[in-house]
Amino acid sequence: MNTTAISSNIQVITGNAAAAIAAKLARPDVVAAYPITPQTEVIEQISSFHASGDMDCELITVEGENSAMNAVMAASLAGGRVFTASSSWGLVFMYDAVLATAGARAPVVMVNVNRETPGIIAVSSGQQDMISTRDAGWIFLIAENCQEIMDLVLQSYRLAEDYDIQLPVMVHYDGFFLSYLSEGVEIPAQETVDQFLSVLESQPKRTMLRPGEKLGVGTHGILGGYMELRHKHVTAMERSKAKFDAIDQEFADIFSRSYGGQLEEYLTEDADMVLVGSGSMCGTIKSVIDEQREKGIRIGLVKIRMYRPFPHQALVKALKGKKAIGVVDRSLAFGFDGGPIYTELKAFETKLGGAKLVSFIDGIANTDITKTNVKQMIQMTADLADGKDVPEVTWVSYPKANKDKGEK
Amino acid sequence: MSEVRFHGRGGQGVVTTSKILANAFARTGQFGASFPMFGFERRGAPVTAFGRFSDKPVKEKTQIYNPNILVVLDPSQKNSPAVFDGLVPGGMLLINDKKNKGDIRHENLRKLAMVDANGIAMEEIGLPIPNTVVVGAFAKMSGLLDIDPVLEALADYFSGKKLDANRVCAKRGFEEVTTVDL
Amino acid sequence: MAEKNKARLTKVLDYLKYDDPFSKGVSFCPGCGLELLLRFIPRVLGNDIIITGTPSCSAPVLLGQNKQSWHTLSYFGTLMTGAAANATGLVRYYKKAGIDNTVVCFNGDGTANDIGFGNLSGAAERNEPFIYICYDNEGYMNTGIQKSGTTPYGATTTTTPYGTVHKGKNLRRMNLGVKMAMNKIPYTATATLSDLEDLAKKLLKAKKAKERGFCFLHVFAPCPTGWGANPADTIEICRQAVKTNYFPLWEAENGKIRMTKTVKKPKPVSNYTKLMKKFNHMTEADLEILQEDVEYETCLLGGLSVLEAECQLPVSAQD
Numbered sequence: 044m045n046t047t048a049i050s051s052n053i054q055v056i057t058g059n060a061a062a063a064i065a066a067k068l069a070r071p072d073v074v075a076a077y078p079i080t081p082q083t084e085v086i087e088q089i090s091s092f093h094a095s096g097d098m099d100c101e102l103i104t105v106e107g108e109n110s111a112m113n114a115v116m117a118a119s120l121a122g123g124r125v126f127t128a129s130s131s132w133g134l135v136f137m138y139d140a141v142l143a144t145a146g147a148r149a150p151v152v153m154v155n156v157n158r159e160t161p162g163i164i165a166v167s168s169g170q171q172d173m174i175s176t177r178d179a180g181w182i183f184l185i186a187e188n189c190q191e192i193m194d195l196v197l198q199s200y201r202l203a204e205d206y207d208i209q210l211p212v213m214v215h216y217d218g219f220f221l222s223y224l225s226e227g228v229e230i231p232a233q234e235t236v237d238q239f240l241s242v243l244e245s246q247p248k249r250t251m252l253r254p255g256e257k258l259g260v261g262t263h264g265i266l267g268g269y270m271e272l273r274h275k276h277v278t279a280m281e282r283s284k285a286k287f288d289a290i291d292q293e294f295a296d297i298f299s300r301s302y303g304g305q306l307e308e309y310l311t312e313d314a315d316m317v318l319v320g321s322g323s324m325c326g327t328i329k330s331v332i333d334e335q336r337e338k339g340i341r342i343g344l345v346k347i348r349m350y351r352p353f354p355h356q357a358l359v360k361a362l363k364g365k366k367a368i369g370v371v372d373r374s375l376a377f378g379f380d381g382g383p384i385y386t387e388l389k390a391f392e393t394k395l396g397g398a399k400l401v402s403f404i405d406g407i408a409n410t411d412i413t414k415t416n417v418k419q420m421i422q423m424t425a426d427l428a429d430g431k432d433v434p435e436v437t438w439v440s441y442p443k444a445n446k447d448k449g450e451k
Numbered sequence: 452m453s454e455v456r457f458h459g460r461g462g463q464g465v466v467t468t469s470k471i472l473a474n475a476f477a478r479t480g481q482f483g484a485s486f487p488m489f490g491f492e493r494r495g496a497p498v499t500a501f502g503r504f505s506d507k508p509v510k511e512k513t514q515i516y517n518p519n520i521l522v523v524l525d526p527s528q529k530n531s532p533a534v535f536d537g538l539v540p541g542g543m544l545l546i547n548d549k550k551n552k553g554d555i556r557h558e559n560l561r562k563l564a565m566v567d568a569n570g571i572a573m574e575e576i577g578l579p580i581p582n583t584v585v586v587g588a589f590a591k592m593s594g595l596l597d598i599d600p601v602l603e604a605l606a607d608y609f610s611g612k613k614l615d616a617n618r619v620c621a622k623r624g625f626e627e628v629t630t631v632d633l
Numbered sequence: 634m635a636e637k638n639k640a641r642l643t644k645v646l647d648y649l650k651y652d653d654p655f656s657k658g659v660s661f662c663p664g665c666g667l668e669l670l671l672r673f674i675p676r677v678l679g680n681d682i683i684i685t686g687t688p689s690c691s692a693p694v695l696l697g698q699n700k701q702s703w704h705t706l707s708y709f710g711t712l713m714t715g716a717a718a719n720a721t722g723l724v725r726y727y728k729k730a731g732i733d734n735t736v737v738c739f740n741g742d743g744t745a746n747d748i749g750f751g752n753l754s755g756a757a758e759r760n761e762p763f764i765y766i767c768y769d770n771e772g773y774m775n776t777g778i779q780k781s782g783t784t785p786y787g788a789t790t791t792t793t794p795y796g797t798v799h800k801g802k803n804l805r806r807m808n809l810g811v812k813m814a815m816n817k818i819p820y821t822a823t824a825t826l827s828d829l830e831d832l833a834k835k836l837l838k839a840k841k842a843k844e845r846g847f848c849f850l851h852v853f854a855p856c857p858t859g860w861g862a863n864p865a866d867t868i869e870i871c872r873q874a875v876k877t878n879y880f881p882l883w884e885a886e887n888g889k890i891r892m893t894k895t896v897k898k899p900k901p902v903s904n905y906t907k908l909m910k911k912f913n914h915m916t917e918a919d920l921e922i923l924q925e926d927v928e929y930e931t932c933l934l935g936g937l938s939v940l941e942a943e944c945q946l947p948v949s950a951q952d
Contacts, residue, residue, distance in 0.1 A: 261710025
């Protein structure tokens with residue numbers, strides 16, 4: 044662990060270390076730890092903080108991810124601040140508890156280091172784990188770089204534990220591309236983080252399961268009561284959109300970094316064409332946009348930072364009236380033409396003022412979303428804007444898929 | 452922006468070489484990003500790492516396909532075509548090899564630098580781990596860094612006697628590297 | 634004899650220091666062993682326990698699906714897969730926050746021995762400070778009587794039915810209590826409803842021992858509905874299970890096994906099996922297999938208790 048500050052408070056650390064340090068700064072009461080590639084460094088770092096006394100939490104070194112989620116869910120419902128981390132198969136192995144945590148409205152914060160989950164056991168990046176759990180009822184946030192991992196984890200506690208929200212939050216970041224990337228990260232002072240989180244202490248206390256109180260959680264509900272709770276869950280999710288925007292603003296005031304809340308818009312205002320993406324690919328897309336802008340091509344990026352609840356109002360606002368929109372998915376949706384995020388955005392097509400939509404699938408199974416690939420996506424989106432015939436779906440790194448289309 | 456690719460073997464500290472350099476760049480107010488090539492890492496297996504170093508924030512999150520600097524920690528790979536793959540014209544190469552005659556050639560290679568990193572490491576730390584010598588040599592060869600930020604950066608990876616010894620390694624790398632313009 | 638029984642009853646009543654937190658008319662089957670156990674625990678341990686339970690026979694009452702009759706305990710409705718991990722999360726947070734607690738993780742044999750065994754094992758390894766109670770009715774009764782890992786040899790269930798080829802369960806039952814004792818946790822015990830004073834003592838020992846870590850109680854709790862028994866025979870079934878050594882009563886502190894009731898002249902296991910229909914089809918030869926199994930388990934337990942007595946407990950594990 045880097046302990047010597049470089050200049051003021053910047054350290055060159057991995058995305059995993061950023062997540063671990065952010066967790067430490069949030070002062071959780073209970074952390075559950077179980078290793079899985081590419082998340083392992085997160086829990087190693089936390090274990091090291093715990094061993095040295097730098098982190099005063101109950102560290103539960105569980106025997107599997109399912110127990111990790113169950114333990115932090117219970118600790119959260121008892122009143123604690125909690126943290127855990129997982130990835131791919133780990134997230135899937137805790138899936139029943141992931142659903143239960145959301146349904147119980149336990150404000151758990153965790154990071155999920157995105158990794159593939161098909162039966163071909165791929166130790167490689169991809170967002171299929173996130174997509175496969177998208178409607179568990181959690182708030183899903185996605186980071187682009189190591190600094191954003193740090194900042195999103197801190198913001199997550201404000202969002203999850205907010206009295207008006209009380210929902211679990213999962214911060215996603217790309218395995219390998221971010222988990223193992225070392226770059227400069229500004230590490231806030233403990234007092235600043237304490238100040239940022241102290242707002243929660245001034246709010247009413249949420250219900251906590253304590254001995255001797257006639258209280259229960261996990262009640263077996265049916266019919267009307269169940270409907271009521273589910274509807275409350277949906278409305279809390281909807282409320283979290285504006286809350287996240289507001290927290291981002293407040294974060295900017297304290298930490299001098301702002302991301303735009305649900306979406307980050309990069310050079311979209313005058314853009315004819317926009318790519319929609321999420322996670323680490325957005326950094327690469329921005330670097331290509333910078334080059335294309337020098338050539339006078341009016342291309343922008345909308346980065347999805349909040350994926351659940353789906354920020355459709357903000358997306359419509361950002362994309363309305365553009366000529367063409369290319370959506371980049373790092374995962375698959377079966378039975379649909381196009382990637383999952385493309386498919387979801389497509390539902391709002393009639394509200395986009397005639398903007399045409401096209402789907403790009405890339406970056407699955409660790410294939411790199413290269414600058415060349417991004418240039419191809421921009422070219423195809425430009426062709427679509429010019430009224431040329433562009434296939435609805437393109438597997439950018441797998442041209443054979445595009446030839447095979449329609450064949451059995 | 453410099454795009455650097457590091458070639459070595461598991462156990463040589465290849466990824467750490469790139470990390471220390473990113474750290475040193477950050478200390479000068481510049482920006483650095485370091486990352487391994489993705490795959491299983493095992494002691495003894497060939498390892499590739501990347502580094503992007505720039506005076507502007509590094510946005511790219513992809514692997515490096517067209518490096519302008521190559522760093523070869525494992526001299527047995529010097530004739531591997533993978534080493535020169537995608538090298539852009541005007542490129543530089545730094546190699547850890549005491550026997551090197553300065554005869555490595557490639558059409559895009561304009562500068563060749565050599566340092567006996569294993570030899571220096573054996574003398575200073577008693578282990579054939581060349582990475583800290585190489586970071587010193589890199590600073591000199593590239594002309595992008597002074598030795599001071601490198602020495603400061605080492606404190607994030609070593610402490611006590613090991614820090615002292617590795618600082619000597621980096622200093623000697625900086626001083627003893629020889630370069631040939633091609 | 635009547636006087637003696639009355640004296641024994643009074644002794645049990647001495648342990649019932651707290652109110653029964655359950656309302657009357659809860660929706661358990663007639664003669665349910667689980668109901669007696671569930672009412673008994675908070676009367677001995679106190680009404681300030683936090684009880685966790687899973688989807689199971691206990692759920693309709695414990696977790697409030699049966700709204701007309703309920704209880705006043707703090708409770709946590711968990712999933713079967715992670716019951717012990719949920720209890721872990723509770724006690725770890727209470728520890729961090731300095732809140733005194735007695736968490737009772739209350740599960741059937743399906744959760745304890747089968748689907749939730751991984752996290753039960755994990756909690757034992759980490760020596761988490763709570764009391765895990767398994768009420769063993771030898772199968773998945775709430776879903777309609779299916780086989781579990783503790784269903785005994787020969788028993789018919791809806792997944793081990795009597796057919797022309799297969800006749801009931803053709804596998805031995807697992808010994809959950811011994812498995813847990815072998816983790817050398819502070820306290821392990823078996824108990825049943827025919828020996829309530831023994832059960833009460835063990836509950837209190839567990840409450841004390843959980844200050845040092847994980848405690849496990851394996852309680853034999855007959856299911857007249859699922860076993861095809863007369864609801865009035867529940868206690869008699871328990872009594873015969875003990876007298877035949879089908880379910881011996883013992884305890885283990887830090888793995889050191891000690892019999893709490895020694896059966897000098899064990900009765901044949903048929904004295905027990907004849908009380909229910911699930912063994913009805915078994916031939917003498919089948920019963921012999923079950924009898925041998927019971928004798929083997931008893932012998933093993935006896936051997937373990939002798940061995941453990943000879944072994945010196947590490948100082949670190951002593952009180």
